[in-house]
Amino acid sequence: MSRIKRLFAIIVAALAFAGGALFASSCAEDDTEKTYDVAIRVGCTDGKTYEFPVGTNELSYEIPYTGKGRDFTVEEYQYDGRPGFEDLWITPNMYRGDFSVDILFYVEDEGYLNIDLLGIKEPIERGKYILKVYTKAPILDRVNFSEWTLNFIIY
DSSP: OHHHHHHHHHHHHHHHHHHHHHHHHHHSOOOSSOOBEEEEEEEETTSOEEEEOTTOOEEEEEEOOOSSOOOEEEEEEEEESOTTOTTOOBOOOTTTTSEEEEEEEEETTTEEEETTTTTOSSOOSSEEEEEEEEEOSGGGTTBSOOEEEEEEEEO
C-alpha cells in the first residue's frame, strides 16, 4: 500500500509541476509574431549622418558639390518598443548583410538608373540621386517596413 501511495504522490507532483509550468508559459508575453518600427542612421564618407526616425522612411537633402565620391552605409539601427532593445543602437553585421544600399542617378528623359549598372561606384557629379536602403537579414524580419529612401541633389 505504501508503494501505491508513493507512486500516487509522484504522479500528483509531476502533474502539478507540469500544470504550473504550462500556466507560467501561458502568462508570458508572446514576442515571436510581433513586429516593430525601426529607426536607422545612414552614414556618408563625407562625415554626415542621415537619421531616419521611427515612422520616417523618406528624407530629402541638398548636398554641395565637392568633386569627391560619396559612399553610404547603414551605421546603426534601433528597434522601437522591443523589450530589452529600447535605447540600444545596434551596429549592422556587414558580413551577414543586414542592409543593402542602392543608389540611383536621374538622367534627363530616362528617369532614374542604377549607378552600379552605369559603371559609377559613388555619386560624384552634380545631379539628382535616390539612395534606397533595404533590410535583408533574418534578424530584421520583425521590422514593420523594410525600405527607406534618401533623395539628394548634388548642386
